Amino acid sequence: MAATLGQDDVERVATLARLAITSAEREQFAKQLTDILRYVEQVQQVDTSDVLATSHPLWAESAWREDTPQPSLPTSEALANAPDANQDAGLFRVPKVIG
């Protein structure tokens, strides 16, 4: 894998990450991420045929519980940290989604 991140790649990744970036950041990230990728690429030299991927370091049992209602945060508290909310209606407010 040729690990060179061009500015187009950076732009594409930023879009996927929902992150606005300036042209200066685009340039800087292209260089820094390329350096980091070239370093981490060493994992590709390891023979991992028949090796399972670890997603949980110690065990893989699911934690089950009965699906019973429990007390939760009151709506007013859940809304208290929102940048914009309608407390009376119990809603978060966001800019228009459809024009």
Add this chain to the structure above:
Amino acid sequence: MTTHPSVRPAIAAALSRIEQAQPALQAFQSVASDLALARAEVLDAAGGTAGSLHGVAIGLKDNIVARGFTSTAGSKILEHYRSPYSATVVDRLEAAGAVIVGTTRCDEFAMGSSTDNCAYGPVHNPWDLTRTPGGSSGGSAAAVAAGLVPVALGSDTGGSIRQPAALCGVVGVKPTYGRVSRYGLIAFASSLDQIGPLARSTREAAQVLEVISGHDPRDSTSAQQPVPAFTASLNGDVRRLRIGVPRHLITSDVDRDVRTAFDTALDVARSLGATVEDVELPHTDMGIAVYYLIATAEASANLARYDGVRYGARAEGVSTLGDMYERSRHDGFGAEVKRRIMLGTYVLSAGYYDAYYKKAQQVRTLIARDYTRAFESVDLIALPTSPCAAFRLGERADDPLQMYLADVFTVGANLAGLPGVSVPCGLTADRLPIGLQFIARPWEEATMLRMADAYEAATPWKTETPPTR
């Protein structure tokens, strides 16, 4: 730990120490004097000293939430976030009589090894104010080293408790993955994050670990494991304990002072009756690469929640929803967080997932297997905690990869889910602390704490204090 017949004066004294030290150290992000004093009065009114941490002042890393406290996780995006609930560790500490006095400064979202990545400015090391306290739990380590609080909590994703503990000359414990509930920990990398204590002594750290450990139905990754009385295991008897040393990792890249202190520490362990032998951890040199692939991938998913809707800052003057997401995240996150979100997003994206993320998860399996194999012949693995003592603030801030390499001895325990402890083991020629690390089998914190405590009792390092104290 001292118990206080009257809690309020003790807490007031801690608050005043913090206030005096704050201009030089910047160890605290916010101090909750009113909440802490009110809590102290409640304890005094109730009378008695029932809880094992009765009246003990505790600093909370700024990424662990407590009801009524501001928790920024070192980020501008959470500048005004006040949690409506408390982390399980906070509930447990308070139930044991402890008093949270404030939040300690850390790298943004715990991403860093120096506190240089804190949006509010770095923490200064009490041993030398021009140097880093380590990170990301640098504020917790500096606060304990400077004697502001006897104990602070940190979080450790790739070394973020143990490395600052080493650089500040205190004890830091990263428990087994699943030992301590993460409910209320602002998530960074969920297959790696673990909360643990920093304290002046192994005994105090063990006492706090005992309180915060145990299954929590609110954290599906917390384990159904019995919690031993960790303090009861600190009996000083380490005879016939077998310590493995992965010599092949301790190369010339490790500072000479650190290597010398480490070898001397092994002699002390031998003199206490432990045996020391070489072990091989053949895949550990891949640790940093695997860690930065997995941690950034998980971080990119965890940090998707900062969208300017439910909490956190929203950019001004945005006209559409998409614009709001992108600009809120641009304005709210610092450079290192953006870099990691970008890297994590890239390695999870179509066409790269197998080559980077999945491959890293497979090599992670091999790293964990190396430890399992080593633990067939030894009880503990010893390593320096950090390849160097405290470096200067800002020194590595412009070189992210160089900063990552500082985690070389600590990421292994996170990748394999193992417990690790860092205990002071010397000072450099410049009087900067050096840390010794013991790593144990899963759930065997008691063994590693017993070794750390015995080592501590046999050496003078605990009595060394920073000049600013």
